[in-house]
Amino acid sequence: MKKSDRAGGVQPAKWLLKLYVAGQTPRSLQAFANLKRICEEHLAGEYEIEVVDLLKNPQLAEGDQILALPTVVRKLPEPVRKIIGDLSNIERALIGLDLRSRPPKADHERVKTG
Amino acid sequence: MRSPKSKTVKPGILPGDLPKCPTGIHGLDEITFGGLPRGRPTLVCGGPGCGKTLLGMEFLVRGATEFDEPGVCLSFEETAGELASNVASLGFDVAGLIARKKLAIDHVHSDRSLIEEAGEYDLEALFIRLGHAVDSIGAKRVLLDSVEALFAELENEAILRSELRRLFRWLKEKNLTSVITGERGQSTLTPHGMEEYISDCVILLDHRVTETVLTRRLRVVKYRGSTHGTNEYPFLIERDGISVLPVTSIDLNYAASDDRVSTGVAGLDAMFGGKGYYRASGILVTGTAGTGKTSLAAHFVDAACARGERCAFFSFSESANQIIRNMRSIGIDLGRWVDKGLLHFQSSRPTTFGLEMHLIRIHKLIAEVDPSIVVMDAVTALLHSGAATEANSLLLRLLGFLKEKQITALLTTLTRGTDAQEQTDVDIASLVDTWLLLRDLESGGERNRGLYILKARGLAHSNQIREFLLTDHGAELREVYLGDAGLFTGSGRVTQEAKDASAALLARQEIEGRQRLLDRKRKALDAQIAALRVGLETEEHESRQLIAQEELKAKKWEQGRSEMARSRSADAGSPKRNRRAKARGGRK
Numbered sequence: 001m002k003k004s005d006r007a008g009g010v011q012p013a014k015w016l017l018k019l020y021v022a023g024q025t026p027r028s029l030q031a032f033a034n035l036k037r038i039c040e041e042h043l044a045g046e047y048e049i050e051v052v053d054l055l056k057n058p059q060l061a062e063g064d065q066i067l068a069l070p071t072v073v074r075k076l077p078e079p080v081r082k083i084i085g086d087l088s089n090i091e092r093a094l095i096g097l098d099l100r101s102r103p104p105k106a107d108h109e110r111v112k113t114g
Numbered sequence: 115m116r117s118p119k120s121k122t123v124k125p126g127i128l129p130g131d132l133p134k135c136p137t138g139i140h141g142l143d144e145i146t147f148g149g150l151p152r153g154r155p156t157l158v159c160g161g162p163g164c165g166k167t168l169l170g171m172e173f174l175v176r177g178a179t180e181f182d183e184p185g186v187c188l189s190f191e192e193t194a195g196e197l198a199s200n201v202a203s204l205g206f207d208v209a210g211l212i213a214r215k216k217l218a219i220d221h222v223h224s225d226r227s228l229i230e231e232a233g234e235y236d237l238e239a240l241f242i243r244l245g246h247a248v249d250s251i252g253a254k255r256v257l258l259d260s261v262e263a264l265f266a267e268l269e270n271e272a273i274l275r276s277e278l279r280r281l282f283r284w285l286k287e288k289n290l291t292s293v294i295t296g297e298r299g300q301s302t303l304t305p306h307g308m309e310e311y312i313s314d315c316v317i318l319l320d321h322r323v324t325e326t327v328l329t330r331r332l333r334v335v336k337y338r339g340s341t342h343g344t345n346e347y348p349f350l351i352e353r354d355g356i357s358v359l360p361v362t363s364i365d366l367n368y369a370a371s372d373d374r375v376s377t378g379v380a381g382l383d384a385m386f387g388g389k390g391y392y393r394a395s396g397i398l399v400t401g402t403a404g405t406g407k408t409s410l411a412a413h414f415v416d417a418a419c420a421r422g423e424r425c426a427f428f429s430f431s432e433s434a435n436q437i438i439r440n441m442r443s444i445g446i447d448l449g450r451w452v453d454k455g456l457l458h459f460q461s462s463r464p465t466t467f468g469l470e471m472h473l474i475r476i477h478k479l480i481a482e483v484d485p486s487i488v489v490m491d492a493v494t495a496l497l498h499s500g501a502a503t504e505a506n507s508l509l510l511r512l513l514g515f516l517k518e519k520q521i522t523a524l525l526t527t528l529t530r531g532t533d534a535q536e537q538t539d540v541d542i543a544s545l546v547d548t549w550l551l552l553r554d555l556e557s558g559g560e561r562n563r564g565l566y567i568l569k570a571r572g573l574a575h576s577n578q579i580r581e582f583l584l585t586d587h588g589a590e591l592r593e594v595y596l597g598d599a600g601l602f603t604g605s606g607r608v609t610q611e612a613k614d615a616s617a618a619l620l621a622r623q624e625i626e627g628r629q630r631l632l633d634r635k636r637k638a639l640d641a642q643i644a645a646l647r648v649g650l651e652t653e654e655h656e657s658r659q660l661i662a663q664e665e666l667k668a669k670k671w672e673q674g675r676s677e678m679a680r681s682r683s684a685d686a687g688s689p690k691r692n693r694r695a696k697a698r699g700g701r702k
Contacts, residue, residue: 022238031233054239058246066239067224068268082224085233096230 015047016076034087138176141358160319178216185255190263194219378413381591401552419451434459562604
């Protein structure tokens with residue numbers, strides 16, 4: 001499952017995303033698929049996804065303060081942001097990745113349902 | 115991996131059957147009859163600043179250092195560095211323990227503002243981190259410090275709740291003895307009802323301020339499968355960790371000693387049938403200011419040290435040096451016993467700490483010194499540093515503890531002049547076995563000290579008041595003067611004694627005069643008797659002479675007659691007459 005999708009050849013990617021999972025559970029596979037789709041839609045050619053399996057490397061959880069699984073950590077561009085969950089809520093995933101600005105509070109429901 | 119034994123445990127059975135994990139915290143293991151439930155989670159909850167984290171850390175550190183059980187701390191609030199420096203003041207070398215792989219601290223932190231929740235998730239990473247830490251050092255103990263902090267960090271409470279439930283189950287499965295801390299809730303023990311998940315053992319910490327004095331308390335709310343002390347126990351956070359005081363767990367079944375111990379004052383010993391107090395009894399000395407309570411205590415201590423016994427002297431009004439100096443003025447050198455290590459002073463201002471702190475300090479010194487005699491000078495001051503009811507129960511527990519330890523305790527209390535003499539601030543009279551009352555006896559423009567024995571359980575004792583004198587060679591008890599003119603003490607007594615002495619002298623002289631008169635009479639009589647006897651003797655003598663002359667005369671007459679007869683019988687003597695004459699002579 002460890003994959004690096006890199007577009008743009010030798011140039012370092014503008015977006016570095018780490019996906020933390022624990023084994024190949026349906027939820028982690030779902031998360032990876034959702035993340036990949038979002039990136040292809042919004043960041044084609046500019047992103048890199050690194051999948052970290054904590055079952056294999058449990059010591060890595062502490063560094064990024066991973067608590068929930070799955071978690072996507074946006075390492076680049078800074079600041080670091082985290083999105084937890086299987087990313088089935090695309091809107092919130094986009095907000096979490098800062099690809100869409102957070103809607104005003106009053107409009108929150110509308111955006112979410114829409 | 116639970117031990118097979120724990121599976122058979124049912125609630126409500128005797129202590130000892132449930133495997134327990136000693137915490138190593140002073141007093142806590144006594145309250146819980148051996149420690150926390152082994153291999154199960156324990157909830158420790160309480161308000162901010164009540165010492166939850168500290169209790170948890172001490173549990174880990176003592177486990178690592180004293181029981182060879184490494185521990186993992188999953189901290190949701192403080193970083194490892196902060197935790198280490200917080201407990202460094204208690205002498206816990208956290209960094210050293212981490213280096214030796216006896217302790218692992220993982221700071222779990224997430225900032226809600228930087229986290230977006232997008233879809234389903236679980237807290238598997240938390241399990242992985244904890245599992246990793248546990249495996250890396252072979253941990254047996256776990257501390258989850260304020261796991262409820264997660265409620266602030268994660269939006270989805272339903273997930274969090276089910277995950278926490280899974281976490282506690284996981285801890286049990288791993289047979290990890292864990293302490294989980296939680297804040298105090300409004301209506302429930304914790305704000306998020308954590309006690310629903312952790313039902314094996316719940317400990318509640320509390321601190322409250324009564325009359326400006328802070329008291330920390332600990333209560334075991336629940337302990338499934340084990341009996342436990344149910345009261346609120348005072349505890350302290352001290353230089354070497356937490357001390358809980360399980361004083362009320364002591365039953366009233368202490369041994370009663372027949373051994374007696376001298377009061378240190380010969381006159382007072384005499385009032386107790388010449389032997390003094392019972393050993394391991396409680397002695398209360400009450401009196402108004404300046405009646406010599408401390409001096410009486412000093413005598414007691416001095417005598418005990420002279421016998422080679424160890425004593426602990428708790429003073430709440432004077433410093434050790436001041437007591438030593440003052441007692442020197444009445445000829446008691448307490449300094450030498452301090453030098454010899456027999457006498458230990460602990461002077462503290464009553465207002466410095468709360469009651470419980472005093473109590474724990476007393477306990478600590480007693481544990482260190484192991485004395486046979488304890489003096490607490492002016493308990494009154496101590497009693498005023500907290501609420502009266504608490505003070506009463508505290509003293510009760512303390513006396514119980516001392517009796518249990520077979521320590522003779524002498525307490526002094528100060529009564530105000532306006533109070534009833536026989537009333538003490540707290541009704542500690544029923545707690546003590548012997549009660550001495552020192553009081554001022556005012557008469558003739560001076561105050562003198564009087565001493566009574568108000569009660570002495572199981573001891574024959576004098577019911578008399580004695581005058582209590584403080585001389586430069588110690589305390590002395592004098593019989594008070596009790597005569598026709600009333601009761602006298604001090605110079606009144608001296609005057610009255612002098613008066614009595616002169617009256618006695620007069621009486622003696624009178625007797626002597628009569629004696630002499632009698633002697634003279636007897637002598638005169640004797641002389642008379644002698645004179646009469648002399649007269650009698652003279653008369654007797656004369657009479658004898660007369661008799662002798664008469665006899666001689668008669669004899670001579672007889673002789674003359676017989677000679678005449680002899681001369682006649684030569685002529686006409688008949689044998690018959692002769693014979694008659696002979697017989698007459700013979701009869702004569």
